[in-house]
Structures are given as structure tokens and as C-alpha cells.
Amino acid sequence: MNAIERRSFLQALAGLGLSFAMPALEPRAAERRGRARQKSLITLWMSGGPSQLETWDPHPGTEIGGPTKAIKTRTRGLEIAEHFPRVAEQIDALSVVRSLVSKEGDHERGTYMMKTGFRPETTLVHPSLGSILVHEAPNPQLEIPQHVSLGESQWPSRGGYFGAQYDAFKVFDPGRGLHNMQAPVESDRQATRLKNLDVVSKAFQQGRRLQSERTLHQHTLEAALKMMRSDQLVAFDLKDEAKATLAAYGDTNFGRGCLVARRLIEKGVRAVEVTLNGFDTHGNNFEGHKTQAAILDPAFSALLIDLKERQLLDSTVVLCVGEFGRTPKINPLDGRDHWPTGFSCVIGGGGLRGGLVLGETDPTGQKAEPSQPIPVQNLFATVLKTLGVDFTKELITPIGRPMIFSQGQPIAELLTM
Amino acid sequence: MDGVRFVAARPAEAHDLVSLGFAMKLRTVVIPALVVAAVFAAVVGAARSTVRTHRNAPAVDASDSIRTAAGQIDDWFATRWRREGIEPAAPADELQVLRRLSLSLHGTVPSLEEIRQFEADTGPDRLMRWTQRMLLDTRFADYFSERLARGFVGVDTAPFLVFRRDRFKDWLAGRLRENAPYDQIVREIISTQGLWTGTPASNFVTSAVVENDVDENKLAGRSVRIFLGQRIDCAQCHNHPFSHWKQLQFEGLASFYGQTQVSLAGVEDKSSDKGEPIEYAVEDRMTLQPRTIEPAVPFHPEWLPAEGSRRERLAGWIVHPDNRRFERAIVNRMWAYLFGRPWHDPVDDIPDPTLDDDLLDIAGRDFRAHGCDLRRLILVLTSTRPFRMASVHPAGDADRFDQARREWAVFPMTRLRPEQVIGGMLQAASVQTINQQTHLLFRMIRFFREKNFVDEYGDLGVDELAEQTATITQALQRMNSQLSREIVQANPLNATGRIAAMAGSDDKCLEVCFLVALTRRPTDDEKEALLPQLAGKTKDERTNAVEDILWALFNTEEFSWQH
Numbered sequence: 001m002n003a004i005e006r007r008s009f010l011q012a013l014a015g016l017g018l019s020f021a022m023p024a025l026e027p028r029a030a031e032r033r034g035r036a037r038q039k040s041l042i043t044l045w046m047s048g049g050p051s052q053l054e055t056w057d058p059h060p061g062t063e064i065g066g067p068t069k070a071i072k073t074r075t076r077g078l079e080i081a082e083h084f085p086r087v088a089e090q091i092d093a094l095s096v097v098r099s100l101v102s103k104e105g106d107h108e109r110g111t112y113m114m115k116t117g118f119r120p121e122t123t124l125v126h127p128s129l130g131s132i133l134v135h136e137a138p139n140p141q142l143e144i145p146q147h148v149s150l151g152e153s154q155w156p157s158r159g160g161y162f163g164a165q166y167d168a169f170k171v172f173d174p175g176r177g178l179h180n181m182q183a184p185v186e187s188d189r190q191a192t193r194l195k196n197l198d199v200v201s202k203a204f205q206q207g208r209r210l211q212s213e214r215t216l217h218q219h220t221l222e223a224a225l226k227m228m229r230s231d232q233l234v235a236f237d238l239k240d241e242a243k244a245t246l247a248a249y250g251d252t253n254f255g256r257g258c259l260v261a262r263r264l265i266e267k268g269v270r271a272v273e274v275t276l277n278g279f280d281t282h283g284n285n286f287e288g289h290k291t292q293a294a295i296l297d298p299a300f301s302a303l304l305i306d307l308k309e310r311q312l313l314d315s316t317v318v319l320c321v322g323e324f325g326r327t328p329k330i331n332p333l334d335g336r337d338h339w340p341t342g343f344s345c346v347i348g349g350g351g352l353r354g355g356l357v358l359g360e361t362d363p364t365g366q367k368a369e370p371s372q373p374i375p376v377q378n379l380f381a382t383v384l385k386t387l388g389v390d391f392t393k394e395l396i397t398p399i400g401r402p403m404i405f406s407q408g409q410p411i412a413e414l415l416t417m
Numbered sequence: 418m419d420g421v422r423f424v425a426a427r428p429a430e431a432h433d434l435v436s437l438g439f440a441m442k443l444r445t446v447v448i449p450a451l452v453v454a455a456v457f458a459a460v461v462g463a464a465r466s467t468v469r470t471h472r473n474a475p476a477v478d479a480s481d482s483i484r485t486a487a488g489q490i491d492d493w494f495a496t497r498w499r500r501e502g503i504e505p506a507a508p509a510d511e512l513q514v515l516r517r518l519s520l521s522l523h524g525t526v527p528s529l530e531e532i533r534q535f536e537a538d539t540g541p542d543r544l545m546r547w548t549q550r551m552l553l554d555t556r557f558a559d560y561f562s563e564r565l566a567r568g569f570v571g572v573d574t575a576p577f578l579v580f581r582r583d584r585f586k587d588w589l590a591g592r593l594r595e596n597a598p599y600d601q602i603v604r605e606i607i608s609t610q611g612l613w614t615g616t617p618a619s620n621f622v623t624s625a626v627v628e629n630d631v632d633e634n635k636l637a638g639r640s641v642r643i644f645l646g647q648r649i650d651c652a653q654c655h656n657h658p659f660s661h662w663k664q665l666q667f668e669g670l671a672s673f674y675g676q677t678q679v680s681l682a683g684v685e686d687k688s689s690d691k692g693e694p695i696e697y698a699v700e701d702r703m704t705l706q707p708r709t710i711e712p713a714v715p716f717h718p719e720w721l722p723a724e725g726s727r728r729e730r731l732a733g734w735i736v737h738p739d740n741r742r743f744e745r746a747i748v749n750r751m752w753a754y755l756f757g758r759p760w761h762d763p764v765d766d767i768p769d770p771t772l773d774d775d776l777l778d779i780a781g782r783d784f785r786a787h788g789c790d791l792r793r794l795i796l797v798l799t800s801t802r803p804f805r806m807a808s809v810h811p812a813g814d815a816d817r818f819d820q821a822r823r824e825w826a827v828f829p830m831t832r833l834r835p836e837q838v839i840g841g842m843l844q845a846a847s848v849q850t851i852n853q854q855t856h857l858l859f860r861m862i863r864f865f866r867e868k869n870f871v872d873e874y875g876d877l878g879v880d881e882l883a884e885q886t887a888t889i890t891q892a893l894q895r896m897n898s899q900l901s902r903e904i905v906q907a908n909p910l911n912a913t914g915r916i917a918a919m920a921g922s923d924d925k926c927l928e929v930c931f932l933v934a935l936t937r938r939p940t941d942d943e944k945e946a947l948l949p950q951l952a953g954k955t956k957d958e959r960t961n962a963v964e965d966i967l968w969a970l971f972n973t974e975e976f977s978w979q980h
Contacts, residue, residue: 206809210812215978227893
């Protein structure tokens with residue numbers, strides 16, 4: 001039943017006075033707009049570690065600045081790298097943090113830090129930001145996964161100690177629908193197959209009920225079957241999108257990913273990450289970042305315009321960040337290396353304050369520490385608080401150790417509440 | 418066109434054009450062709466059987482001694498169950514145990530051919546002899562070397578050029594085929610010198626190369642974690658929060674790798690360079706000055722050999738006959754590979770040995786007494802009561818059941834690894850045993866299919882022994898993927914086609930479906946529900962009915978979980 005059929009069906013039920021047969025009368029959560037809507041999260045993941053100097057924190061005309069020029073933006077006093085003219089027009093809806101500090105300068109460890117808010121440990125895997133949101137505030141009306149990773153990602157967001165059912169559902173080539181969604185046979189044979197499956201499963205579960213409850217096999221099978229039948233699946237497929245919309249986002253894997261992300265959020269998906277690879281510019285940093293910007297600029301700006309037009313930005317936190325920044329010093333290969341102290345992110349939406357610029361890095365590159373340093377943990381506390389999650393909540397992990405959702409403190413300037 | 422004139426007038430550029438054309442051809446034609454050739458060669462190499470397959474299960478020479486060792490373990494468990502008032506599960510059906518063995522040792526379900534042979538074997542100690550036969554089968558070395566390699570060097574194939582994981586894995590498979598003593602294997606892994614291609618054990622060191630330098634910390638942490646089952650990695654930065662490891666001890670261990678260098682000549686140990694002694698130094702956190710660290714072990718320095726390179730001495734200390742952590746670590750790991758769950762979880766952070774013997778000590782002592790024989794260890798562990806027990810337990814409430822599960826009074830259900838699922842599906846679809854003797858083309862298809870399926874199913878890498886639940890992606894893949902369609906859809910060569918065409922009566926047909934997929938016969942309820950679907954069906958209709966039954970069997974929890 002598609003949305004319209006469902007609505008007229010419900011109206012028909014109401015007309016017959018059969019209100020007891022109806023689900024709760026409040027409007028479907030996915031149809032709510034503005035601040036009344038349940039909060040979601042879109043992370044634009046800049047894989048490889050983007051250079052703050054070639055994105056949101058340029059220092060033109062200095063020794064460390066390289067050839068990158070700066071342009072003005074709609075945010076008063078904020079200049080960003082020249083390669084982002086479209087984002088410059090939209091960035092006042094969000095804020096820029098220029099002074100993130102972490103201690104992880106390795107790709108895998110940095111990614112872990114920037115996806116979970118914790119340093120890696122050998123005994124425990126922490127849940128990613130998206131999986132905390134899904135764990136704490138699932139959308140019961142959703143028939144497709146609540147947590148989705150779009151694009152090729154080496155380390156997609158994981159559920160950590162919540163378990164694999166909270167891992168992001170991975171779609172490597174977004175926009176072309178999902179594969180493995182069609183049953184291999186016609187519906188009457190599929191019905192026979194499912195009936196057979198039920199018969200054989202029952203035999204096995206005899207005496208193994210408690211074992212079976214732990215495996216989630218039956219649960220995931222039902223979720224998969226529900227998903228195969230769901231009309232929400234269309235969110236994954238861009239074939240009906242207007243050409244102009246597709247063009248605005250850019251005809252790239254990442255551009256399509258951002259558009260699919262918006263469509264998923266609209267259906268009520270809680271957390272989506274879209275990965276853009278290619279920021280690890282140890283050599284040829286400036287050309288590399290120009291190429292990256294040509295993909296990021298249209299996609300990011302189109303996403304912001306779209307979310308605003310659909311009144312989704314007030315309920316959607318948008319975070320654009322990678323595992324770390326890159327060194328102020330330019331190496332002999334014209335590249336920049338890993339730099340986890342004083343790097344940038346763009347953050348906003350979901351009720352966060354926009355139009356701010358927090359922190360400052362040293363234009364001479366001599367001082368590693370930025371002014372007003374913001375530990376990565378604080379970014380996580382900010383996002384969780386904005387999403388309505390009690391970030392001080394402690395859970396007992398499977399190894400019996402209590403663990404808090406975030407060790408940070410919210411960044412007061414960004415909060416409106 | 419003026420191409421000719423162009424060539425005549427500008428020979429140098431024409432030459433460039435020719436080479437450009439060649440370069441393009443290289444990219445579009447030659448390289449792919451080379452890749453195909455290389456893969457083909459690799460598969461041919463892999464398919465070439467170096468070992469005779471034992472068709473009939475041999476008599477186990479040491480069966481009495483193995484039974485005695487397993488009996489000691491059983492006694493230990495029985496005492497615990499009695500003390501805790503736990504009722505152990507009933508013994509599992511022997512076919513069920515055969516399936517477990519086949520999945521853990523070969524990564525696949527038993528073939529119909531093997532099931533028939535097993536059932537025809539009426540001699541004593543059938544299961545033990547069949548375990549022995551599986552251990553002698555080259556599929557064991559192939560599969561187990563991959564599992565062990567995950568622990569030893571992880572799953573990454575980086576660092577590129579100096580690390581050859583494939584060589585390491587093949588070398589390990591060879592050592593398993595020769596049944597080399599485990600302490601000897603570990604010595605070679607830790608202390609080998611030479612090139613990563615020619616002496617593949619050296620890849621343990623090169624797997625920890627970071628920007629042309631050996632990462633001593635990584636190697637020290639890994640050595641203790643894998644070979645002694647203790648995590649001291651955190652002592653790299655601070656003292657272990659709840660154990661006794663100190664940062665100084667960690668640095669002392671790292672220093673054993675402090676003279677190890679990697680160059681074009683391979684991995685070597687040098688005590689001096691141009692007359693200057695090579696020392697291992699770290700930056701002191703307080704003074705920020707380099708501080709020289711002498712190699713030192715955290716306990717029992719008397720086990721440390723006086724002679725040899727630093728790495729040889731470390732290896733000698735790790736495998737020293739009195740170092741109980743060594744056998745405890747490998748017993749816990751083997752237990753995990755066989756039961757899907759380590760005896761002590763996590764697999765590589767085991768409590769210190771105490772005066773009280775636990776399971777790891779009992780099995781470990783037997784392992785040491787028999788020359789660190791891995792095959793024997795597997796024979797002993799798989800002959801124990803916990804391994805041969807049902808996964809069904811009478812406990813009705815969750816607390817009682819959890820207790821039984823914790824105390825190994827019921828066989829645990831664990832998610833099969835992706836290649837076990839795929840191996841199982843492919844094996845079930847083939848009736849005959851897929852092994853080294855199988856037709857090359859068949860194995861090549863299997864190689865490619867497995868790889869794609871495993872990538873999408875999700876490989877857990879080094880976390881493979883952590884408890885896992887099912888995922889939606891996996892359910893979709895088993896139900897609807899191209900591979901599952903191909904396997905289920907009947908053709909003259911696969912099981913579906915043959916079962917439909919040749920199994921005979923409806924009863925026999927259903928039985929064969931259950932045997933190939935689930936290694937058991939259908940229950941009465943299942944017969945009652947499923948036989949009518951075959952009744953009176955011929956030709957295409959019958960094929961469809963068989964497909965619909967097999968599809969259901971492949972999608973059960975019973976198929977994709979170890980139980």
C-alpha cells in the first residue's frame with residue numbers, strides 16, 4: 001500500500017466509525033516538518049582527512065597557505081577556500097569550527113575517534129554517533145534500515161557494543177536502488193518457500209528458543225522481508241528524480257549519495273553517512289583538493305538548499321568532517337600530512353545555531369594548538385544533545401564495564417536551548 | 418590523411434604516439450590479460466594437490482591416549498556442573514557432530530558422498546577416526562592456516578610490497594600439513610630472518626612495518642596477545658588498568674624487536690651499524706630525551722636463553738616449557754575455532770595461570786607432553802563431552818539457560834563465518850566432495866563466487882571471535898542474491914537438478930535435500946508438511962518443488978549457524 005492509498009484507506013475506516021481499527025491518529029511522524037519532526041543526522045564523511053587550509057580555514061598569502069585563495073561567504077567575517085563558491089552561499093545556515101583537537105593521527109584510529117567520539121580500545125568497540133541515535137530514538141514506522149552508509153567506505157559506522165544490528169546498512173553505489181531486493185521467484189512460489197522455511201525453522205527452534213533469541217536470525221529475516229515489500233524502498237532509487245535536481249547535486253557517487261540521504265531522511269531514516277574518498281593528499285595537495293571540491297561544493301550546497309526548502313533542516317543535524325586535518329607545513333611533494341590538532345568541521349541544522357565561526361588556527365603554522373581548542377568529545381556531546389539524546393547516560397557494556405555515551409561537554413555557543 | 422607525412426617529419430613524436438598506443442593497449446588489453454593469467458596460475462597452483470587424500474578413515478594410533486586426555490577434561494567439567502547444579506545437555510546426534518567438525522575444520526558442510534561413507538562406517542570410534550581423516554585432508558591445512566593467519570598477522574594486505582600475506586598463509590598451510598610442532602612454528606614466526614617472499618614466516622615482522630620502519634610496539638603487543646594470550650598493548654601508554662602490566666615491562670619487550678630492520682635484503686637483526694651499537698630508545702615523556710631500553714621480560718628472566726638474536730631469545734622465552742601462558746593461549750584459541758566461542762572471552766586476554774588447574778591447563782599439559790602437536794590438541798578437544806553435546810537444552814528459563822551456556826553444558830550457537838556459509842551452500846549444491854581432486858574449472862568458479870559473496874556478507878576480520886548476531890544484509894543475500902539463485906536453480910550438474918531427476922521416491926528425494934543442506938533427515942512434522950509438495954509432481958514441477966524446499970533449507974537459522 002503506498003502512502004496515498006494508505007491515507008484514503010484510513011479515511012475510509014474513519015468514515016465507517018471504525019476508529020478502533022486504526023493506528024494512532026497523530027499524523028505520521030515522517031510527514032511532520034520543521035521543529036516538530038523527530039531529529040535525524042546526516043554526516044558527510046570526508047575520508048582521508050581533508051585539509052582545513054583548502055576547505056573551511058584558508059590562510060591565503062601566508063607561508064603555510066599555499067596557492068589557495070579565500071572567498072567571502074554569507075556568514076559575516078567567514079572566508080572559506082575559493083573552491084566552494086556554492087557552499088559559500090549556503091554556509092550561514094551552519095557554523096564552522098576551526099579548532100577541533102584529537103590525539104589520533106592514524107587513518108583507522110582517527111576514523112574511529114571521529115565516528116564514535118572515543119579513542120580506540122582493544123577490549124571494547126564503541127557505537128558510532130548514528131547508532132547511538134538509532135538505539136535511543138528509533139523510528140518505529142520505518143520499514144527500511146534506520147542507519148545507512150552511502151558510498152564506498154573503508155570503515156563504515158558500526159553499532160559497537162550495541163551489536164551488529166546497529167551497524168550502518170551499506171550501499172556502495174547509491175541512487176540505483178538496492179540489489180537483492182527481488183525474490184527470485186513469483187509470489188505464489190515465494191509464499192510456498194516462506195511456508196517451507198517456517199516449517200523447518202519451527203523444528204529447529206524446539207528446545208532452542210533461548211538460543212534463537214540471541215541470534216536475531218528470525219528477527220532479521222522478518223525485517224528483510226518487510227523491507228522487500230516496503231514502498232519506502234523508492235528512497236534508494238533516483239530514476240524518477242528530475243534531471244535538474246540530479247544535476248544540482250552533481251553526477252557523482254557522492255552527489256547521488258547526498259540526494260539519496262535527503263530522500264532517506266524524508267522517509268524518517270535516523271542516521272545517514274555519505275562518504276567522499278580521496279582527501280589523503282600527501283602529494284599534490286592543491287590539485288587534489290580542487291578535484292574534491294568540484295564534487296563536494298555542488299553536493300553539499302544542493303543538500304542544504306533542498307533540506308531548507310523541504311523544511312527538514314531544523315530537524316536534521318548536518319556534520320561535514322573527516323578523520324583529521326592536514327599539516328600547515330607543505331611537504332616536498334607539494335602535499336600535506338596528517339594533522340589532528342586544529343582542524344575544521346562544518347556543523348549545523350537540527351536546531352543548532354548557524355552563522356558562527358569558532359576557534360582560530362595560527363596563520364604562521366608555528367603553534368600547533370589553536371585558540372579556543374575544542375576537543376572532539378565536545379562535538380559529540382553537542383550533536384547528541386541536539387538530537388535529544390542524553391549524552392551522559394551510562395550503559396553497562398557486554399564486558400560489564402559502564403560506559404557513558406560521550407565524555408565531552410556540549411559547545412555552549414552552538415546550542416540555542 | 419597526413420599521418421604518413423606527420424610520421425616522416427616528426428619521428429620523435431611519432432615514436433611517442435606509438436608508445437602511447439602501446440601504453441593504452443597495455444592498460445586495456447595486456448594488463449587485464451596478465452591479471453587473468455596470474456589469477457589462473459594462482460588457482461592452478463592452489464588446486465594442485467600436494468597431499469594424498471585419505472579416502473578411508475584411518476585407525477587412530479593414539480586413540481586410547483586421546484580418550485584419556487579428553488576424559489580428564491570431561492571430569493573437570495562434570496565436577497563443575499555438579500557443584501553448580503547444572504544439568505548438561507544430552508549427546509548430539511553423530512551426524513550433527515560430523516557437521517560441526519566439517520564446518521570448523523574444512524569450512525564447509527559434509528558432502529552427501531561423505532555422509533554416505535560415514536554412515537557406512539560401522540567400526541568403533543567412528544567420530545574420532547573421521548576427525549583424524551579430516552585433519553589429514555588438505556582442506557584442513559588450507560582452511561586452518563587462514564584462521565590462524567588472522568590471529569598472527571591480521572587480515573590487511575598492507576603494508577604493500579614488504580608484506581605478503583598470501584605467502585605467509587601458504588607457508589603456514591604447509592607447516593600444518595607437515596604437522597610441525599606449534600612451538601617450532603612460533604619460533605619461526607617470531608625470529609626468522611630473510612625476505613618476505615623466500616622465507617614467508619618473516620611476514621610477521623613486515624606486517625608491522627610503518628613507513629619503512631619496524632613498529633616495535635605493535636610487534637611486542639601482538640606477540641604477547643597472540644602467543645601468550647594477554648593484552649599488554651595498553652601498557653604502551655600507561656599501566657594496565659586492572660592487571661599487573663607496567664609501561665616499563667612493555668618497553669622492555671618492544672626492545673626485543675629493537676634491532677630488527679627491514680630492507681631490500683629482507684628482515685634482519687643487526688646489533689651494530691658502522692661500528693656503532695644499535696640500541697632501542699624511546700622518548701621519555703617527562704624529559705623528552707631519548708632513553709635507551711634494554712630488552713627485558715616481565716617475569717621469569719631465567720627462561721630467557723643467553724644466546725641468539727634478540728628475537729630468537731624472545732621466542733625462546735615465549736615457548737619455554739614452563740611458560741604456561743603459551744599453551745593456555747593456543748588451547749583457548751583452538752577452543753574458539755572449534756566451538757565458535759573462546760573458553761575465556763576475549764580470546765587473547767586470559768587470566769594469569771594459578772595453582773588451580775583449569776581447562777586450559779589440563780588440555781595444555783597434554784599438548785606440551787605430546788610435542789605441541791596441534792592435530793592431537795584438536796582430536797582431544799573434539800572428543801570431549803562439551804563438543805559432542807547437543808545445542809538443545811532442557812532449561813526453561815533464561816537464567817538457568819545462560820548458566821548452562823556459560824558453563825559449556827550446552828553446545829553454543831554461533832554465527833558461521835561468511836566463507837562457511839558460502840562453502841556450505843556450494844558444497845550442498847554439488848553432492849560430490851569439493852576438494853583438491855575436483856575439476857579445476859569448478860574450483861575456479863568457487864574461488865570467484867566465494868570472494869564476492871564474502872565481501873558483501875561482511876568479513877569480521879580480526880574480531881571474528883566476538884559474539885555476532887545476524888544482519889539484514891545477510892538475510893537478503895541468502896534469500897535473493899544471484900549466487901543463491903544459481904545454487905538453488907536446478908541444472909543438470911548441481912544437486913537440485915540431480916535430486917529432482919534421480920533421487921527416486923518422494924521420501925528419498927526429501928531426505929537427500931535435508932542431508933545435503935542440513936546433514937540430517939526430515940522430522941515427521943517436516944515430512945507431513947513437505948512431502949505433499951512432491952507428490953505426483955514430475956519434470957519441471959518436481960524440479961520447482963525441490964528448488965522451493967532447498968531454498969527454504971538454505972535460509973534457516975539451522976543452515977547458517979553453528980549448532
